[in-house]
Amino acid sequence: MTQAQLQETANIPALSEEPGIRKWQDYFTFNTDHKVIGIQYLVTTFIFYCIGGVLADLVRTELRTPEVDFVTPEVYNSLFTLHATIMIFLWIVPAGAGFANFLIPLMIGAKDMAFPRLNAVAFWMIPPSGLLLIASLVVGDAPDAGWTSYPPLSLVTGQVGEGIWIMSVLLLGTSSILGAINFLVTLLRMRIPGMGFNQMPLFCWAMFATSALTLVSTPVLAAGLILLAFDLLAGTTFFNPTGGGDPVVYQHMFWFYSHPAVYIMILPFFGAISEVIPVHSRKPVFGYKAIAYSSLAISFLGLIVWAHHMFTSGIPGWLRMFFMITTMIIAVPTGIKIFSWLATMWGGKIRLNSAMLFAMGFVGTFVIGGISGVMLAAVPFDIHVHDTYFVVAHLHYVLFGGSVLGIYAAIYHWFPKMTGRMLNEFWGKVHFGLTIVGLNMTFLPMHKLGMMGMNRRVAQYDPKFTFLNEICTIGAYILAVSTFPFIFNAIWSWLYGEKAGNNPWRALTLEWMTTSPPAIENFDKTPVLATGPYDYGLEKAKEGVPLSDPDPVLSAGPNSVLRAEPDPAVAANPEDRK
Amino acid sequence: MKIPSSIWTLLIGIVLTLVSLWYGQNHGLLPTAASDEAVLVDGLFNTMMVVSTGIFLLVEGILIYSAIRYRKRSGDNEDGPPVEGNVPLEILWTAIPAIIVIGISVYSFDVYNEIGGFDPHAIHEAPITGQSMSMSMPGAAFAKRAGTALAATLNDTPPSTEPNLNQEKSDEAMQDPATAAVRNADQIPQKRNAPGVGVVSPTIGPSPENVGKPAQLLVNVTGLQYAWLFTYPDSGITTGEMHVPIGREVQINMTANDVIHAFWVPEFRLKQDAIPGRQSEIRFTPRTAGDYTLICAELCGPYHGAMRTQVVVETPEAFDKWVQEQLVASREEPLSQAVAVNPTNLSPDEFLAPYTKDMGIQPETLNQVQTAHHH
Ligand code: HEM
Ligand SMILES: [Cu+2]
Ligand SMILES: [Cu+2]
Numbered sequence: 001m002t003q004a005q006l007q008e009t010a011n012i013p014a015l016s017e018e019p020g021i022r023k024w025q026d027y028f029t030f031n032t033d034h035k036v037i038g039i040q041y042l043v044t045t046f047i048f049y050c051i052g053g054v055l056a057d058l059v060r061t062e063l064r065t066p067e068v069d070f071v072t073p074e075v076y077n078s079l080f081t082l083h084a085t086i087m088i089f090l091w092i093v094p095a096g097a098g099f100a101n102f103l104i105p106l107m108i109g110a111k112d113m114a115f116p117r118l119n120a121v122a123f124w125m126i127p128p129s130g131l132l133l134i135a136s137l138v139v140g141d142a143p144d145a146g147w148t149s150y151p152p153l154s155l156v157t158g159q160v161g162e163g164i165w166i167m168s169v170l171l172l173g174t175s176s177i178l179g180a181i182n183f184l185v186t187l188l189r190m191r192i193p194g195m196g197f198n199q200m201p202l203f204c205w206a207m208f209a210t211s212a213l214t215l216v217s218t219p220v221l222a223a224g225l226i227l228l229a230f231d232l233l234a235g236t237t238f239f240n241p242t243g244g245g246d247p248v249v250y251q252h253m254f255w256f257y258s259h260p261a262v263y264i265m266i267l268p269f270f271g272a273i274s275e276v277i278p279v280h281s282r283k284p285v286f287g288y289k290a291i292a293y294s295s296l297a298i299s300f301l302g303l304i305v306w307a308h309h310m311f312t313s314g315i316p317g318w319l320r321m322f323f324m325i326t327t328m329i330i331a332v333p334t335g336i337k338i339f340s341w342l343a344t345m346w347g348g349k350i351r352l353n354s355a356m357l358f359a360m361g362f363v364g365t366f367v368i369g370g371i372s373g374v375m376l377a378a379v380p381f382d383i384h385v386h387d388t389y390f391v392v393a394h395l396h397y398v399l400f401g402g403s404v405l406g407i408y409a410a411i412y413h414w415f416p417k418m419t420g421r422m423l424n425e426f427w428g429k430v431h432f433g434l435t436i437v438g439l440n441m442t443f444l445p446m447h448k449l450g451m452m453g454m455n456r457r458v459a460q461y462d463p464k465f466t467f468l469n470e471i472c473t474i475g476a477y478i479l480a481v482s483t484f485p486f487i488f489n490a491i492w493s494w495l496y497g498e499k500a501g502n503n504p505w506r507a508l509t510l511e512w513m514t515t516s517p518p519a520i521e522n523f524d525k526t527p528v529l530a531t532g533p534y535d536y537g538l539e540k541a542k543e544g545v546p547l548s549d550p551d552p553v554l555s556a557g558p559n560s561v562l563r564a565e566p567d568p569a570v571a572a573n574p575e576d577r578k
Numbered sequence: 579m580k581i582p583s584s585i586w587t588l589l590i591g592i593v594l595t596l597v598s599l600w601y602g603q604n605h606g607l608l609p610t611a612a613s614d615e616a617v618l619v620d621g622l623f624n625t626m627m628v629v630s631t632g633i634f635l636l637v638e639g640i641l642i643y644s645a646i647r648y649r650k651r652s653g654d655n656e657d658g659p660p661v662e663g664n665v666p667l668e669i670l671w672t673a674i675p676a677i678i679v680i681g682i683s684v685y686s687f688d689v690y691n692e693i694g695g696f697d698p699h700a701i702h703e704a705p706i707t708g709q710s711m712s713m714s715m716p717g718a719a720f721a722k723r724a725g726t727a728l729a730a731t732l733n734d735t736p737p738s739t740e741p742n743l744n745q746e747k748s749d750e751a752m753q754d755p756a757t758a759a760v761r762n763a764d765q766i767p768q769k770r771n772a773p774g775v776g777v778v779s780p781t782i783g784p785s786p787e788n789v790g791k792p793a794q795l796l797v798n799v800t801g802l803q804y805a806w807l808f809t810y811p812d813s814g815i816t817t818g819e820m821h822v823p824i825g826r827e828v829q830i831n832m833t834a835n836d837v838i839h840a841f842w843v844p845e846f847r848l849k850q851d852a853i854p855g856r857q858s859e860i861r862f863t864p865r866t867a868g869d870y871t872l873i874c875a876e877l878c879g880p881y882h883g884a885m886r887t888q889v890v891v892e893t894p895e896a897f898d899k900w901v902q903e904q905l906v907a908s909r910e911e912p913l914s915q916a917v918a919v920n921p922t923n924l925s926p927d928e929f930l931a932p933y934t935k936d937m938g939i940q941p942e943t944l945n946q947v948q949t950a951h952h953h
Contacts, residue, residue, distance in 0.1 A: 073880035146877045152854060153837040153878060241855030247838060248853065281648070283658040287668055312840060312875075313851040314858050317696045321687060328679040335675040336668070342640045343667070348658035349650040360641055367637045371630045374679065378626065378686040380619045380693060383782075384847040387840060387875040451607045453844035455875045458883030462871070537657030 030124065032116035035518060037123050038102025039418060042411075044123075045095040048130055049404075050487075052086035053480060055079050060442075060476040066463040076459035077144035078161070082133060084147035085165065088261065089172045090130050092403045096268030097122070097179045099410055100207045102418060104183060106511035107201045109192035111521040114185040122178035129171035136164040146457060148254060151239040151247045155232055166229045173218045173225075173257075176264075180211035180218075187211075192510075194529050198292070201509045201533045202285065205292040206271025209299035213260050213267075216303060221257030224250055248313055255306035263302040265399060266366075267295055269406025270337055273359050276413045277341050279507045280356035281348030284534040287340040294333035301330045311382045320379050327377035334370055338363060354428030358409035361436050365401025369394055372447065387457075390450025396443045405435070408486070415493070416500030420516040423497065427489040434482030441475030509533045594635055602628030612845035612866040612891055614785070615693040619847040622689045629678055694783040694861055782848060782860040784827065793829030793861050795822065801832065801839030801852040803878055804885040815904040820872060820889045822864045823897035829861045840876035843889050851876055864891040 026036055027043070059079050062070040071079065101119065105112055113119045136142040143165035145154035154162050187208050191200070228250060230236040237243025239250040278285040285291065307315055307323040315323075341363055350356060372394040376382050385391060408431075415423050445468040450456075454465050461469070503512040508531050514523050531538075602624050611617050648658075690696070784791065797820065800807040809816045822828050832841055834852040841860070842849040845868070850860045874885035892900070 068883075073883070077877075077880055077882075144880070150838060150877070156837065157879070241853075244855070246855065248856075281658060282650075282656070284660050284662045286661065287663045290663070290668055290672075312849045313838075314853060314856060317690075320695065321690070324686060325683050328683050329676075331679050332672060332675050336672055338637065339671040340668075342637065342644070343661075343664075345644040345648065346640070347661065348644075348648050349654060349656065350645065350648045351650050352645060360645060364638055364641050367634065371633060374682065375623070375626050375630065378622060378682055379695065380686055380689045380847075381623050381626070383849050384619055384844070386849055387842075387877075448607050451844075452609050453871065453873065455842065455873050455883075457877045459880075460883040535660070537660035 030120050032112070032120050033520060034101050034105050034113045034116065034119060035418070037119050038098050038100075040123050041094055041098030041101060041126070044126060044130075045091050045098060048086050048090035049095075050483065051134065052083050052091055053483065055083040055086065057476050057480050059083060060473040062459055063461070063469050064473045066461050066466055066469075068459045071459075073459045074144060077146070077457070078137065078142035080457060081143050081146055081165075082137060085133060085143070085169070086130070087399070088147065088265070089169055090126065090133075092265040092399060092407075093172075093176055093261065094126055095403075095407050096207075096210065096265065097176065097183075099203075099268060099272060099407075099414070100179075100183055100210075103203060103414070103511055104186055104207060105190070106417075106514065106518060106522055107204055107509055108187065108190060108195060109510050109523060109527045110186065110190035111523070113182050114190055115182050118178055119182050122175045122182065125171050125175035125178075129168040129175075132164055132168045132171075136161050148251075148258070149228070150254075151228060151231060151245075151250050152241060154228065155240055159232060162232055163229070166225050166232070170222055170225055173222050176214050177218050180214035183207050183211040184215070192526055192529070198289070199529060199532060200292075202274035202288070202291055202295075203268070203271035206267045206274070206295050209295040210264050210267040213299040213302055214264055217257045217260040217264075220253055224253030224257075227253075248310070248315075251310050251313055252307070255309045256303075259306040259309060260299075260302045262398065263298055266402050266406075267298065269362070269403050269410065270295065272406050272410040272413070273341065273362055274337075275507075275509065276355050276359040276409050277344050278534045278536060279413070279505045280351045280353065280359070281345045282351075282536045283344055283348040284532075284536055284538065285340070286343035286346075287336070288534065290336050291340050294336045297333040298330060301326060301333070305330060308377055308382070311379055312386045324377055324379050328374060331370065331374050331377075338367060338370070353412070353425055354423065354432055355409050355412035357429065357432045358405050358412060361432065362402060362405040362409055365397055365405060365436075365439060369397030369399075369401055372397065385450050387455055388450035389446040389454045389456055392456050393443050393446035393450060396439075396446075400439055400443065405439075408432075408435070411490075413505070414511075415490070416504050417511055417516050417518070419494050419497075420500055421493050421497035422500045422504065423493045424489050427485045431482060431485045431489065434478055434485070438475050438478030438480075438482050442472050442479060443475070445469075445471050508535055590639075594632055597635065598628045598631040601631045610845050610866055610868065610870075611847070612843075612864060612868060612870060613847065614863040614865050615782070616845065616847040617865075618689045618692050622685055625685060626682060629682070692785060694785045694788075696783075782850065782862070784861050785863075788827055788861075794826040795828045797822070797828060797830050799830050799832040799841060799852065800835060801841070801874065801878075801885075802835040803837065804874070804881040806839075806841075806872060806874070806885070806887050810901070813901050813905060815901065815908060817904065819887055821897055821900050822889065822891055823894040824864050824867060824891060826894065827861055827863045829859055831857060831859045833857055837878050838876045839874045839878050839885065842873045842875040843870050844873070845870045849875055867891050867893065 026033075027040055031037065031040075058071070059076070062068070062076055062079075064070075068076065101113065101123075104110075139160070141158045141160040143149070143154075143158070143161040145157050145162065149162065149165060187200075187204055197205075227236075227238040231238055231240050231245070237245040239245045239247050241247060274285055274291055305323060305327045307319060308327045311320055311323075345360075372390070376385065376391070376394060412423055412428055415421070449465055449468050449472075452465070454461050500516050502514065502516045505512070510527055510529075510533075511518070513527055605624075605627055607627075608620055608623065611620050783789075784793065796811055798809045798811060799820075800809075805818060806820075807816065807818060808820050830841065830850075832850065832852040833856065834854045836854060838854070839852045840849055841852055845866070846862055846864070848860055848862055850858050852858065868891055870889045870891065872887050872889045874882060876882075878885060890900075
């Protein structure tokens with residue numbers, strides 16, 4: 001079938017008898033459908049996000065006052081160690097895999113992932129490793145050497161907690177390696193005929209770059225952690241100076257993974273944003289190839305910047321300069337993406353719905369994180385602010401302003417596809433407003449705190465910093481409150497929300513060309529591309545000239561992209577329906 | 579009257595530049611610059627701040643402008659114009675950031691060189707300084723033979739004809755009885771000076787005009803959970819508070835006893851990890867009198883936040899007077915008491931008390947400490 005014919009059938013409003021609707025029990029089984037797995041990933045990781053968020057607010061509660069008066073210093077260290085570990089390894093990284101699982105096969109017209117069972121295995125490693133970490137809190141011997149777990153400190157704090165931490169992160173790493181192999185093979189082998197790499201949606205490009213990066217860097221972390229486990233449990237001295245080991249070697253191995261991990265965390269959402277912005281601006285994405293190839297450039301450069309985390313730990317002068325320059329260069333492909341997104345919006349017909357607002361929030365806050373990142377790359381300045389709240393501010397602008405806002409944009413955008421129902425727009429906007437206010441209130445003052453002399457990972461600080469910390473803490477409470485509208489909105493809308501129809505945004509990528517939620521094997525017949533993924537406003541989209549099908553497609557159904565006339569029976573464009 | 583868009587662009591550009599230039603100089607985000615190095619670092623930061631403000635305002639401006647100007651009007655279901663790209667524009671926004679980051683790199687490189695980041699002693703000085711051995715000149719160590727060094731290590735390093743630079747520095751530091759007393763509490767063998775990435779921690783060395791000259795004042799710093807210990811090898815003083823004179827170049831040699839700590843004085847804009855098993859050093863020149871806080875910046879355990887002490891920058895006269903007072907004081911009490919901190923003999927409360935009293939930590943907090951290490 002051609003894309004336009006698919007479009008026609010796809011515009012039937014989703015009904016509950018549709019084959020795509022599954023029983024809720026399916027989500028608790030070893031299901032191999034990529035869509036079930038995608039949602040399993042997303043829901044599980046969101047639960048971990050809430051736990052990580054509670055820990056963050058406990059950390060902030062302690063920091064309301066300069067004294068240690070809320071928890072003991074040992075517990076404080078466990079709190080931020082678990083906060084960071086959970087946020088990184090159990091939320092941002094696997095959430096990207098969740099979207100990729102749901103979207104990649106749909107976007108490339110495949111029936112499923114290349115290795116469906118491996119896919120399920122990768123997912124089912126996540127709940128046990130998360131439970132393991134949380135169990136360590138319950139048994140009272142949680143890891144407390146920071147999420148970086150530098151020896152020798154990690155070797156002299158609690159053995160049980162540290163052992164659990166290593167085990168859990170190793171499992172999570174294995175899961176992401178398995179996921180990455182699956183994404184790569186799926187993208188390489190399962191595209192419909194006629195979809196070359198340059199006809200792929202940008203989210204697929206982003207996941208391609210991410211998966212390649214995961215495959216190269218994660219094994220190095222695993223190696224470092226296994227050696228650390230030997231030091232911890234078997235008394236070897238790879239990293240332990242009392243036996244002649246070198247703690248700095250651990251840092252190299254750790255950051256060889258953990259710096260690329262930052263790109264593993266952000267690239268999928270660069271991809272998601274590249275999908276959301278053109279659809280809601282009704283314009284082709286500006287500079288498709290530049291955006292696609294800059295993902296590859298970022299993933300390559302991401303591998304050669306790790307030592308910028310070690311500027312103060314003692315690496316030779318020339319090496320610091322090398323890592324400074326490679327780090328700076330990453331700003332160029334990142335800048336290309338940002339300017340391309342702005343140019344996509346420029347002159348468009350922007351729908352300011354929740355998905356688009358989060359996407360714009362993403363661009364606006366990520367830019368701040370990117371700018372402070374370039375500053376941190378400058379060695380003399382980094383020497384001053386390394387390991388201070390400036391870094392905490394920077395990383396949250398990237399990870400919260402970037403990844404988390406990107407995840408929300410993606411959820412608001414694809415929720416109709418995943419569930420067949422719309423999210424409520426009013427509560428979506430409340431969610432957005434609270435998030436943006438809370439985010440900036442929490443993290444903006446931290447820049448100043450760090451530069452003025454507040455070091456990170458401390459339960460007690462100089463009383464002269466009390467005022468700014470107070471603001472940060474109130475901001476963190478606002479952030480906590482901001483998730484409630486979202487949680488209730490998601491649950492309520494999933495059950496009772498407005499029916500979405502199959503393509504409420506009139507988007508052109510293939511995932512919108514099937515029912516919502518999609519049937520078990522996605523498409524009745526192998527789809528044929530009639531338009532490129534972002535041909536908004538183009539004649540070929542209007543006339544339906546196919547890209548790969550020799551027969552021209554002439555007709556277009558009611559409410560099709562090709563006709564641009566909304567069918568009042570379907571939530572084509574929710575804000576227009578009265 | 580309709581103002582053409584090129585005029586608008588020009589006007590906005592001028593305003594943006596002026597605002598950025600102003601904010602770059604008046605952000606008030608940094609504390610006093612109390613060392614010569616700090617002034618250079620601040621210059622770099624201010625420049626980056628000008629550029630950053632400009633980029634920030636530009637991006638946020640476009641974002642907000644688009645949201646308002648290009649908002650979909652109700653009833654309009656058309657698509658926007660199908661602009662897919664614009665090669666000159668894309669080249670422009672690739673080239674401009676590239677030029678900016680190259681500029682910042684070059685400037686950083688220059689500052690880094692000025693503050694002594696490229697201390698070349700390890701490579702260039704070694705053959706020259708062979709004859710003039712001096713404790714404050716690390717390069718001299720190359721000329722020594724390795725004999726004595728090997729004897730002190732706990733584990734046997736394979737025999738090697740290369741000198742063990744770290745061990746020799748450590749031996750030098752051990753000449754100072756106070757340092758030796760502290761370090762013997764938990765002897766950590768020194769790594770060999772193997773070639774390769776970062777084994778002798780090279781850090782911030784002499785500024786270019788001082789290359790080859792010994793620093794005017796040497797301070798040995800030991801980090802241990804949760805205190806800093808200073809010994810002045812020239813005068814034999816041991817203290818828990820650092821004093822340095824204005825205008826004299828100071829060299830800090832540091833190591834750590836247990837876990838990694840980091841030496842950070844925000845007003846000096848300098849930071850360096852003190853790593854067990856390694857020697858590292860920084861050189862700087864104090865310039866503004868005052869009391870500053872030395873902060874441990876690397877997570878070193880539950881009381882990491884309490885690991886702070888004072889650094890007093892004072893006139894050379896005041897400094898000399900302080901040295902005299904310390905000498906008198908140390909003659910009056912035996913050395914073992916000057917090195918009051920032997921963590922193994924003290925309960926954590928006793929141990930931490932002197933370091934936490936000014937930090938607003940309540941005694942109750944200290945009482946909650948059970949053990950610092952729970953195996
Ligand atoms: C709910 C909002 C959040 C708040 C209020 C918050 C707060 C904090 C605070 C105060 C710290 C510093 C702890 C310390 O140095 O003692 C911290 C550290 C950190 N946070 Fe968050 N955070 C939030 C969300 C996130 C998210 C979404 C991520 C995403 C990955 C994240 C990742 C990290 C990391 C990696 C660290 C570094 C921990 C370390 O230094 O070991 N945080 N957070
Ligand atoms: Cu410390
Ligand atoms: Cu510390």
